[in-house]
Amino acid sequence: MRALRTNSPQNWGGSVAKKLGLETHSIDFIPLNQRHGKASDLFFLWFGANAQMAVVTTGILTIVPHFGFIWAALGIVIGSLLGSIFMASHSAQGPHLGIPQMIQSRAQFGYYGAVIPLFMVVAMYLGFYAAGAVIGAEALALLFHIPIYMGILISSAADLLLVIGGYQFIHRFNHMMAYFFSLVFLGVSFLLIWGPGLGRGLNHATFYGHFMVGPFLLSISLAVINTLGYAPYVADYSRYLPEKTTIKSTFWYSYVGVGISNIWMMILGAAVQAQSPHSDPMIGFFHLGSKAFPLFGLFVLLAAWLGVVSINALNIYGTFMSTLTIVTTFYRRWNPTFRLRLWFIVPIAVVATYVSFFDKSHLLMSFETFLTFLIDFLVPWTAINLTDFYVVRRGDYNIRAIFNPNGSYGRINTTAMVCYFGGFLAELPFMNNSVYEGPIARILGNGDISWMVGLLVAGSLYWLLEKRGTANLGETENMSYDSACNSDGAIQQKGARRR
Numbered sequence: 001m002r003a004l005r006t007n008s009p010q011n012w013g014g015s016v017a018k019k020l021g022l023e024t025h026s027i028d029f030i031p032l033n034q035r036h037g038k039a040s041d042l043f044f045l046w047f048g049a050n051a052q053m054a055v056v057t058t059g060i061l062t063i064v065p066h067f068g069f070i071w072a073a074l075g076i077v078i079g080s081l082l083g084s085i086f087m088a089s090h091s092a093q094g095p096h097l098g099i100p101q102m103i104q105s106r107a108q109f110g111y112y113g114a115v116i117p118l119f120m121v122v123a124m125y126l127g128f129y130a131a132g133a134v135i136g137a138e139a140l141a142l143l144f145h146i147p148i149y150m151g152i153l154i155s156s157a158a159d160l161l162l163v164i165g166g167y168q169f170i171h172r173f174n175h176m177m178a179y180f181f182s183l184v185f186l187g188v189s190f191l192l193i194w195g196p197g198l199g200r201g202l203n204h205a206t207f208y209g210h211f212m213v214g215p216f217l218l219s220i221s222l223a224v225i226n227t228l229g230y231a232p233y234v235a236d237y238s239r240y241l242p243e244k245t246t247i248k249s250t251f252w253y254s255y256v257g258v259g260i261s262n263i264w265m266m267i268l269g270a271a272v273q274a275q276s277p278h279s280d281p282m283i284g285f286f287h288l289g290s291k292a293f294p295l296f297g298l299f300v301l302l303a304a305w306l307g308v309v310s311i312n313a314l315n316i317y318g319t320f321m322s323t324l325t326i327v328t329t330f331y332r333r334w335n336p337t338f339r340l341r342l343w344f345i346v347p348i349a350v351v352a353t354y355v356s357f358f359d360k361s362h363l364l365m366s367f368e369t370f371l372t373f374l375i376d377f378l379v380p381w382t383a384i385n386l387t388d389f390y391v392v393r394r395g396d397y398n399i400r401a402i403f404n405p406n407g408s409y410g411r412i413n414t415t416a417m418v419c420y421f422g423g424f425l426a427e428l429p430f431m432n433n434s435v436y437e438g439p440i441a442r443i444l445g446n447g448d449i450s451w452m453v454g455l456l457v458a459g460s461l462y463w464l465l466e467k468r469g470t471a472n473l474g475e476t477e478n479m480s481y482d483s484a485c486n487s488d489g490a491i492q493q494k495g496a497r498r499r
Contacts, residue, residue, distance in 0.1 A: 023166020024338045027325050029399055030098045035242040039249035041171055042091060045237055046230070046257035048174030049314055051181040051265055052307025053139070054132045056281045058226050059269020062219035068209025069274040072219045073267050079223025080262040088255035089386050090231045094238025095245040096395055099402065101235035103325045105381070107397055108388045108462075109420070111405040113412035115329055117381045117420070121232040121322045124374055126352055128229070129315040133356035136308030139282060143301040149357065155308060156353040162313040163320065163345050167240055170313055177310050184303040185264065187296060191288050192271055206274045214432075217447030223266055224451055225375040227258050231382050233318035247395075316352060320345050332405075376431060379454035380423030384416055387459045392466050415465045423458025427451075 018024060025034075062072040090101060097104055102121060105114040137151030146154075162169055238250055272281045282304050290297030324344050328334050389395060401407030427450035432441035441448055 021168060022164065022338065023168065023341070025167075026341055027100050027103050027321060027328065030240050032098075032243055035095070035098075035240055037171070037241050039238075039241060039245050039253045041175070041241075042238060042250065042253040043257040044175040044178040045171055046174075046234075046254055047261045048176075048178035048181060049230075049311050050227075050258050050261035051178070051185060052132075052311055053135045053282050053304045054128075054308070054311065055226060055262060055265035056269040056272070057135070058222055059266030059271075060273040060281060061222055062215070062266065062270050063273035063277075064212075064215045066210050067212050067215040069207050069270055071209065071211050071216055072270045072274070075216050075219025076223045076266045076270065077263055079220035080227060080259050080266070082220070083224035083227030084255045084259040084262070086382050086386065087227045087230050087234055087258055088251045089390070090382070091234040091238050091254035092247040092250040093389055094235035095241040095243060095250060096247065097235070097397060097399065098239050098243070099399065100239060100321045100325070101231070101233055102322050103402065104235070104397075105385060106402050107393070107409050108384050108413060109416045110410045110413040111402075111407065112329060113410075113417060115326055116417070117232075118322050118326050120377050120381070122319055122326070124229070124232070124378070125315040125319045125322075126355055127374075129312050129319070129352040130355040130358065132308045132312050132315070133353070135282065136305050136312070137356075139301045139304035139308070142283070142286060143298065143305065151305075152353060152356045155305065155312065156349060156356070158309045159313045159316050160346070160349045162309070163316045163349070164342070166317075166341075167237065170317065171237070173313070174310055177306055181303055181307065184299050185268070188285050188289065188300065189264075189268065191292055192268065212445060214445035214447040217444060217449055218432075219270075221375065221448045221451055223262060225378070226266065227262050228378060228382060228451075229374065230258065230314075231378065233314065233321065236318065236321055237314075312352075316345065316349055319348050319352065323348060329405075373433060373435075375451045376424060376427050376454065379427070379451045380420045380458035383423060383455045383457075383459035384419055384462045387462050388466065391463055416462065419458050419462040419465065422461055423454045426457040427454045 059072075059076065062076060063069065093101065093104065102114070102118055105117055108114075109117065133152050133155055134148075136155040137148045140146060140151035140154060141148055162173060234254065238245075238254070241250065269281055272284055276284060282301070285300045285304075286297045288297075289300045320341070324340070327344075334340060398408055401409050405411055429438040429440040430444075430448065430450040430453050431438045432446050432448040432450075437446065438450070441450075
């Protein structure tokens with residue numbers, strides 16, 4: 001069977017796409033002479049993608065009766081600082097390997113074994129897309145007085161255009177949005193503290209309240225998963241960076257971008273809930289802004305919609321990359337051309353839009369359960385992936401073998417599978433959501449620390465079991481990230497390791 005190769009001008013649509021600046025690569029290696037950009041671009045990307053109403057909505061979930069705002073805010077800060085570590089650590093893999101995040105999982109789970117976490121990722125981002133689309137549609141409905149379904153369709157069309165444009169278009173859009181969102185949410189924050197109406201409800205009782213272990217642990221967990229949720233596609237947006245880009249710079253720009261925005265947006269949501277329980281934050285911000293300055297209320301709605309467009313473009317892009325990885329695992333004759341991008345992106349956008357039409361109340365009521373279940377499935381994967389990259393193999397990978405079912409990473413790595421499902425099973429006693437509560441979570445006042453357990457168990461198990469299998473690797477097996485493609489896409493081996 002033929003190995004995957006990059007797009008060429010002879011492929012249908014390839015030359016036109018290149019003239020328009022559209023992305024032609026997908027899951028293939030990014031040749032070294034096509035790398036561009038700088039690590040600081042990642043700050044704007046992740047700040048712009050994360051400064052949006054869905055994150056504010058997540059912040060609302062941290063407030064329960066009698067639980068003080070100050071404790072929820074502290075939990076949000078702790079969770080954001082912790083979760084951003086794992087997210088940014090994945091981001092640093094992009095320039096080093098030059099391939100998408102999830103296809104790199106073949107090095108841990110095996111060529112076919114990686115399909116299991118890939119299916120989880122596809123379901124996850126379709127769920128995120130649907131929940132976000134509802135928020136964006138509501139913003140458009142308030143802004144232009146149109147039906148919700150029209151708002152969903154308009155938002156989906158905007159997302160589709162961005163994803164067809166690809167990597168560079170998404171980066172540029174989020175770079176601009178980072179400035180706009182900063183101005184809008186600075187205004188909202190000012191009015192929330194000193195403005196009329198909604199900004200006057202945070203008193204001594206709601207601010208301090210009572211410290212409760214369960215809600216405090218929940219606030220940490222929600223902040224962790226909101227940042228960790230980017231992990232399966234974060235490296236997709238750093239893989240075009242030049243090979244000389246350091247792991248340190250990639251890490252810190254990603255960390256600060258997502259960390260600041262996550263703390264800011266979630267605390268805004270917690271503040272709204274503490275002052276005015278059961279209120280819709282977007283409608284509250286709109287009325288708050290309109291009272292201060294009529295046009296500002298419209299800017300709030302516009303920012304809410306553009307925020308959804310921003311993050312849902314990433315969700316479609318990530319779903320496309322993961323779906324294409326699954327399909328080409330079994331049908332390797334499909335080359336990653338621009339035409340293939342369209343064949344996958346358009347149907348995926350249609351499916352995501354269809355899911356968005358499900359009952360609104362069902363979607364939003366299930367959001368907390370969706371998030372907490374998500375972390376329990378995602379954490380073992382991230383623990384295994386990061387342990388493999390930073391501890392076991394220390395960045396040395398054979399890129400050719402990742403695309404070969406008969407390569408050195410094997411078809412199914414049973415060690416990784418045992419660690420993945422073992423990590424998930426270890427989480428069960430510590431889980432707490434609307435569907436299931438583990439015995440230890442009950443002892444902790446309904447607090448959920450399953451993500452901590454999953455990280456420790458899956459990561460430690462993988463390190464203990466896998467280090468024996470890689471201890472005696474020779475020069476041929478332990479190829480570096482520079483096992484790369486030259487300018488025309490042919491795979492070659494170069495060998496040098498970069499820190």
